[in-house]
Amino acid sequence: MQVPAQFEYHKATSVDDAIALLTRHGPESFVVAGGHSLLPMMKLRLAEPETLIDINGLDELATVTVESDHVRIGAMVRHSALLSSPVIAEHFPIFTDAERLIADPIVRNRGTIGGSLCQADPSEDLSAAFSAMRATAVIRGADGEREVPVREFHRGPYETAVAHEELLVAVRVPIRPASGSAYAKLERRAGDWAVASAGAMLRVDAGTVAEVGIGLSAVGAAHFVAPEAEEYLRGGPASDEAFVEAGRISAAHCSPSADQRGPVDYKRHLAGELTTRVLRRAARRSRGEEA
């Protein structure tokens, strides 16, 4: 059994309380949400926080709500809740696709949306999905809330826009009528982290791509996005040839690294292959041809 080093534990009673606790306990204090990234690192002693601030009781952060033209997803919404949410399935099938492939049911029952984004693992799936959707992160500190586009949220591996004395409280995803989205991930085995994954959002207007977002994970794409491929598609035909070409472009521009999941050329190939596949699927969904 792997055992962590000693730490202090506090249970936050509100978002403000959590922020106050983080301030009081200083840089060696960590928020714990689902704990599915933090606790394994503590057991391996890769993380040795002096203090854990538990935000699991903060139910106000655990809701999915429709607010006029967007959906607000609280930071403490569990993967499993996102997976089973009818609102999400209706507006953003990309999340439903992604959540089917993130970890396993046991992890999904505890792991949270906020924890996923804040962990900022380079292979994390939701970062790519939120980036494809051009979502906005809502961050709260002692001075109130601020908003950061998800595409500017990640500052590098395991680094985000959230300062130590702040909390990610929600992510806002715009609702786009007549659009489609999809996510695909290749894994070596159920529950494994991605070898590569891609997400796409498409809004097609009279055969022309009006809006597009392409997210990539695990392939070293800066900010989890493929801006060159998006640029290529925007304003052009929503054709199969264009999707194949967009795949080629996103493959060319990502920079995967080799590991036991595969060599660079393979991961690059996958980035392209999966990009093309999710674009096709998003297009079919935007035309109402597929749920």
Add this chain to the structure above:
Amino acid sequence: MTAIGEKGVQDPSVQIHAAEETPRGYGSMKRKEDARFVRGRGQYVDDVVLPGMLHGAVLRSPLAHARITSIDTSAAEAHPKVHAVITGATLEGLGLAWMPTLSQDTQAVLATDKVRFQGQEVAFVVADDRYAARDALALIDVEYEPLEPVIDAKRALEAGTPVIRTDKEGKTDNHIFDWESGDRSATDAVFAEAEAAEDQLVVVQDMIYPRVHPAPLETCGAIADMDPVTGKLTLWTTTQAPHAHRTLYALVAGLPEHKIRIISPDIGGGFGNKVGIYPGYVCAVVASIVTGVPVKWMEDRSENLMSTSFARDYHMRGEVAVTRDGRIRGVRVHVLADHGAFNATAQPTAFPAGFFGVFTGSYDLEAAHCAVTGVYTNKASGGVAYACSFRITEAVYLIERMVDVVAHDLGMDPAELRMRNLLRPEQFPYQSKTGWEYDSGDYPHTLQVALDKAGYQELRAEQADRRRRFADAQRSGAGPAGTAGEPVKLMGIGLSFFTEAVGAGPRRSMDILGLGMADGAELRVHPTGKAVLRVSCQSQGQGHETTFAQIVAQELGLSPDDIDVVHGDTDQTPFGLGTYGSRSTPVSGAATAMVARKVRERAKIVAAAMMEVSADDLEWDDGRWQVAGDPDASRSMADIAMAAHSNLELPEGVEGHLDATCVYNPPNLTYPCGAYICVVDVDPGTGAVDVRRFVAVDDCGMRINPMIVEGQVHGGLADGVGMALMQCIAFDLDGNCLGGSMMDYLLPTSLECPSWELGETVTPSPHHPIGAKGVGESATVGSPPAVVNAVIDALAPYDVRHADMPLTPAAVWCAAQGHPLRPDLGIT
């Protein structure tokens, strides 16, 4: 009495299964041991808590090869919760820094001079609890002088390669052994002929069976309790061979054997991982001696994966001489065996490459020869583990992969090629070209049953159709992903036909460090006809408590519910070599049947006395001794047991009671076989493999409890899918272990496993008392080549002839691109 209470809650005092479900002997019945497992009442080593017990933790080397220049333990010793810190120097003082391995080599208990693999044991801390023990590890300061590691086995023997075993006097290279089997000159002659003849050819293929790890759910550990007053050591430990361990501790540590008691409680999976003696066990013993109180050591998951017995790591070259019309004449094999830093493989002494000699497989050959060279590398030691039947896993993989390569080169159907070359039933008992005597089998029949069950012809037709569609999509320029719709997946069909050789001894030719491979059994029948069987084998989940009770039940006409099976405690059970290599039913199962027959013969004399007839007039009928021809005059075992303990007058020379003991020395191994067919779908755009179907027809002779047999097969098939598609322990060139956690070392889940389709043929073993053969490892041995053959078959449009396991999506895609991955080294 009802088993289900008012609210549907089970009354724990009642057996789970109703009595009418229990067969009187053989047949499917629920496992007796599961009542405690499903209720969380199992007792594993880590569940044992002794008064005053301390906890140990091992400091491990971060480097694969380095000289230790200094170890400073003072800060750890100053920790308020630490009781002792043991290092190699401490052990050297006791003569215990090195211990003998099961392969007549030595292995460091705690490193003194050098570390030789990443994860090697360097120091042992004893503290109040496991948290403090872990904390204190960080306080030990070890200075290393890094040395160049030897990682690529293929380069281990090259001149100028650093010597790993500098501890061995005069050692100038990394060579361990050369071993061969078969007739070299006869084989070379067949190959020379085949090379010269127009109508014959020689097919050659290199392949790697990469390093894998058994990864039992329960990791290894021990609690050592040396009683300072009695001088008796009680060792609770995760072992598959408690008696062998007791003798080894006596020989190694110089403790008197009667003062050692090994208790192996419930074991959470072994698969060969728990055959050897690990440094942590020895450290726990020393720590208990030093502190005078019990010391528990339980390794964590990464420690288990990185430091304990791995399996395989065979680099093989197979050659087959074959006629162009598909008659396989000879097989020649060269193996480079990577044994890691210490040669600690667990196998019968005379077999440094285990039973790899069974590489001739299920085929009728004119000649065969193999040469195996073992080498040291800077990796963990082991080699024989993971349900491998002493390397038959590697042997079966080699021959079954080679047969498919031959089929590929000849353009022949692999089923037809196998059918042409399989041994015929009239050839049994069959003397193989490498000296094994196959006991029984009807191979063509077993293969035919599998082909029929799979619907082989229909599958081939479907495959042809798929290939046409794939070619059309390729031609239309849409690439492997096809057009707008879903990609056209490639379908592959893979076969394997395996012969296993399990149930070691006989003891004249098989021993482990001089201990002959025979096993004891002891049977007591109480006055009321309830019985206790004591055996030397050690269940790790195989269901012995049920199967062996059923054997006794069958022989004595009792209910299995009335028979308890005791194992896993050397003070309570007769001597024997334990459970691995699928040997429990072949050896201990036979011992059980034989001891029950002894009891039955005693019972006959008592029954004769009870009925005042001559024993010669009695016959055994439906679980009773009966006067021949007089069904009304009979006695059940329960009646007889009571009489045997009563004041009934017994004939001169008969002692009374029914209890008996026996030792079973098997006359030969048993040879189970099976035909496996795997169907996969491969996504050529990603390389992802989906196992669609798996048909497994096993012949393990008599099936005592068919449900348990099927459970064993299910587990083994999942293992096979895991090894073929994802499991692997690779190393980067710095010697870092790349499979040291469950995130990196992938075990298959139910989602990767299809619904297994099982079938059976039954060819009893002619020499086993109840005709049974081993089955525990059959599916692990037989299934990997079926999966690999299926994937390679799917890749036919890319003209792939071979690719090494594990066939991860990357490996499949790279193979299709013509640049296959090497699985033993890190991907760069």
